[in-house]
Every structure is written in C-alpha cells, then in structure tokens.
Amino acid sequence: MIDRHHLEILRAVDRDGSLTAAAESLHLTQSALSHAIRKLERYLGTSLWLRDGRQLRLTQAGEYLLSLSNRLLPQLEHAEQVIGQFARGQRGTLRIGMECHPCYQWLLKVVGPYLEGWPDVDVDVKQKFQFGGIGALFGHDIDMLVTPDPLHRPGLVFEPVFDYEQVLVVSGDHPLASREFVVPGDLERETLITYPVEVERLDIYTRFFLPAHASPARHKTIETTDIMLQMVAAGRGVSALPKWLVAEYAEKLPVVPVRLGEEGLPKQIFLGLRERDCEVDYLNSFMNLAREVRWG
Amino acid sequence: MIDRHHLEILRAVDRDGSLTAAAESLHLTQSALSHAIRKLERYLGTSLWLRDGRQLRLTQAGEYLLSLSNRLLPQLEHAEQVIGQFARGQRGTLRIGMECHPCYQWLLKVVGPYLEGWPDVDVDVKQKFQFGGIGALFGHDIDMLVTPDPLHRPGLVFEPVFDYEQVLVVSGDHPLASREFVVPGDLERETLITYPVEVERLDIYTRFFLPAHASPARHKTIETTDIMLQMVAAGRGVSALPKWLVAEYAEKLPVVPVRLGEEGLPKQIFLGLRERDCEVDYLNSFMNLAREVRWG
C-alpha cells in the first residue's frame, strides 16, 4: 500500500537530492530510508530510482509517484491545519436554530459583527425542526437555539441574552392606540394575528388571555412579520410582538405599541447550547456578542 | 500525522455504518479500529465522531476528514493501478531519439500502428542530444535510438530494422537524371545539399567522395527534407537521401533518384536500446513492429 510516508520519501529525496540528505531532513537514518524504499519498490514491483553510480535518478514510475506526492501531500498538510482550527474552535459552521419568529431581526444584528470576528466560521440558520428546537439541539442538527422557552434539561445550557417587553400592536387610528395599557377584556371583539405556532407557545395566550379566561374574537396566523404588521396597520387585526420590534416598524408604518396588562408582559430571549460545547470558542464568542447587543 | 490508513478508516466507518462492520471490511478486529481511532483523535486534538449511545455520528472535523478521504483515496488507488502498468511495461513514455534525419518519415509509419496497440504508452521524439544519441541513451534522456551508426557498447543493444539504398537526388531536367549511376567525379561541379550534421556522419562523404578523394563544388545545409527537395527540384543543387524517400517525393516534385557508384550505397537503420530494457514489453513491441514495416 502506498502510504503517506512513502510520498514524503519521494518528495524529500527529490528535494534534497540524495538518500542521505533526505534521511536527515526526515529525521531518519539513511539505512531506515533505504529499507523503506526497498520495501516499497518490492511492493510496487518496479524500481522508483535507477542507481547509477552513486546518483539516484527517478524512473518513470518514480516520476509519476513524485508528482502524486506533490499533489497529495499539500492537501494532507492543509487538512491538518484546518482540523487544528476545528479543534481550537476557530473554524466550523455555527448552526443556529430559531424558535422565536421575531428574533430574526435581532439575530441579524448579532451575526454581522460575529462574522467579522470569526472569518472561518460560517453561520447557518434553521427554523423548522422535526422534534422541536430542543430535539434539534440534542440531535446535533443545530448547535445553538434561540428561544423564549428555555426548557432546562440535563446536557443543555440556557442563558438569557436579552430582556424585552411583549406589547400589543394596533394601527395608529385604532381606538386602543392611545391607551396606557389594555386588559384581556379590551380585545374580546378583536382579531388577533400571530405566527403559526401552537397556542401554548404564544405568551399572549398563556400569560394574558388564559389567566383571565378571555380570548380574542378571531385568531389568524401569518408567517412573516412584515405582512403581519401590514395587516395591523390596515386595521385588519391586532398582534403581540416585542416592543423593540414594533418601535422599528413604527418609523415606516402607522402602528402603535400598547402595554399588555398594567404591568406589561416582560420576556427574555435565551440562547441554548449543549453543555459539552460550552468551551468551544466560536460558540462561546457568539453568546458573549449576543449579550452585548443593546437596544434603544 | 494523518495517514492513508486513517483515511481508509474514515471511509470504511462511513460506508459500513459501525466500527464493527468497518473493522470486518478492513480485515481488522473492532478493537484495532478503536485503538487506531483513539490515537488519531488524540493526535488531532479533536474527536471525529460523537459517541451517542452506540451510534457514531461524524463531527464537523470528521466530516471534513471524510471528504478528504473520498478525494484522496481514489487517487492513491489509481496511482497503484498505473504503477502496476508501469511495472508490467504496459504504460510509459517511449522516448525515441533520432540521429537519422530522413528516418522521420519512416518513424511515422511505425508510430501510428504502435499507438493503436499501446493506448497507454506515449511516444516522444527528440532530435537534439548534448552528448550524441548514444549519450542520450546512456543518460536515460531517451529509451530508444534510431540511427544508421550502431556504435556497439556494453550495455546497449542494436538491431537493424530496415535496409535501403542511399541515392543521389537530382531534378528531372538535370544532366545526370538519366544516368544509370554516378561516380564521384560526376559531382565535382555540383552543389551538395545535406542536413546540418558533421561530415563524418554523412555517408555520401565517408563512403562516396572521400574514398575517391573527390568532393562537390559547394556544400549547403538545410534542416528539413521538404525544403531540401524543393531546392533540388529547382535545380539549385543535388542531395543524397534514402531511395524510398525520394520515391515518395517523386510523385509531387520533379526529382529523380540516381545510384551512387556502380554498386549503390546500401544502408541500414538500427534501433538501439539499453540492454536492461530489452525485456520491457512496450519497447520490445516497438522493435518488432519496426521490423515488420515494409517498403514498396
């Protein structure tokens, strides 16, 4: 079998011009080289060098193998470099899972600076998971989960990265637009627009309507934040979104945030990752960056 | 060091799905594989597989190394094939040296059929040698020499491959065109055109003029046969070439062959090669083919 060692020998003998010199640069004795060559030549059934006096001259087979060496060895050497980077957490693909629809806007603000700091790390964002975000984390489909629901489990670590207030969004000319805050009863004749996820994961239900045994008149689901807010601006319904997100859209659309309940609906976004990965530099660095991003 | 063996392991584990199965197909025990993997992982400083229950799942570093395996292993395997062909003399570059200018036409007739029979052998023809054709043969710059002067030396083998007659060429309307043969004195007022080689290697001197202590009036040299015969046809000189070659050109140009001396000037072309190479199939085969080519 032609081994990497053999390719190194071909290259070294060619580079250094003699067995003795090649042995030196390979940190071997000349004898060891001679034995190794003899063995390879016997295996291949052909000589690789012509011994012409004390000169070595490559045969055609030798030339061929030398060119192979010059092609393959750099690839192997590069691979070791790259794997070293993997090992030191300087390279990889950071696969982020999102369980929080509006967080996409937030994520973009983190990813930008991150990519600059980690030129060898690629970022990939996934939004659909067969067994939920936690399952995807366990199943190694993703490396990091952005979620408002930190389901603590052994082997997983969650850290809050930012706090915000979930608010009701209404159009600028909506009767509720000027209210200090709304109570569940205020929305009994309204159409509520949400992302298409299970009701249990919608805080406006779990923390606002359900405790008061109330509910909106209608419930529609829409995939994208943009369209959702277009609908709200057009007076076709109300929605519940992060306050900072509404603030951003308020510059372009006639939408207004209104506090949900007297105390408001405080929320937190968590980043989750596998406990084992906590020490991985490029994941850790993402966490730190995420905590630093601030909002007006 | 990432070794070929390691790449084979990556590939086998991926292909067979488990260590045990991979060990089987590599003709190893599972234990040996486990040890080898552990050693590689320690060397690289990172794990290549995640042990998740009894499932193995590649890490990013593992994926990377697997793709390297799939790229490099086929090249190594192909190289062994090719070197096997070198060893069995089924492949190579047959480097032919020519010391006989007009023989190029003859060579072309041999090379054609040869290339068909040896699809993996390339033919390369060289015409200039720093230390002569014999030197080139000894110095392994060429593998075979086409020459009219078989300088027998230990380590070299020469075989005559074809006989022909060297003739004088004159234009159709030349006074000598109708002669049965010419003697040296007939050419004392002529311009002789030859290839640009030493006079000692021109038979018309060594075997025709010099024995008679005669010489032509002028001597010009021209590199190519085509131009040489154009000159002869135009009556600008006479030349000495193989009879068969003149016969071929006579169809297109007004040139006529005339016997040199009463007996003519018989010549032989020899193929020479290194004694050691006598058993090499693709060289041997060329010799045989060369002997078979016949001339009208």
Added chain:
DNA sequence: AATATTCCATGAAATAAATTCACGAACTGG
C-alpha cells in the same frame, strides 16, 4: 595512483507501533 570521502545496500538487533485477546460497560429491541 593511492587515499580519503561520500553515498547506498544489507543483515541482525533493538525499538516502536499496530493488532489481538479478554473483558466490561452502555445501549437497543424484543
């Protein structure tokens, strides 16, 4: 021409590496 030096080959001995054996722990599917 004699001598020294350099370079490669080789067999035996020493060393290092890979592989197997034997066993145990952890997981999977019935």
Added chain:
DNA sequence: CCAGTTCGTGAATTTATTTCATGGAATATT
C-alpha cells in the same frame, strides 16, 4: 428485564520500523 450488539480499554502479542554496524562502489583529493 434480558439477550444481543456495540464500543472502549489494558495487557499481551505480533508485526513493522528503525538503528547499528559494516561493506562495496563511485567520486574527490593529494
């Protein structure tokens, strides 16, 4: 829960590699 797999590990064994010691052959030196 149990039988059957699968993987990991230390010690023993086998195999491969490397060194040591040496010699021969080609080149350089005087």
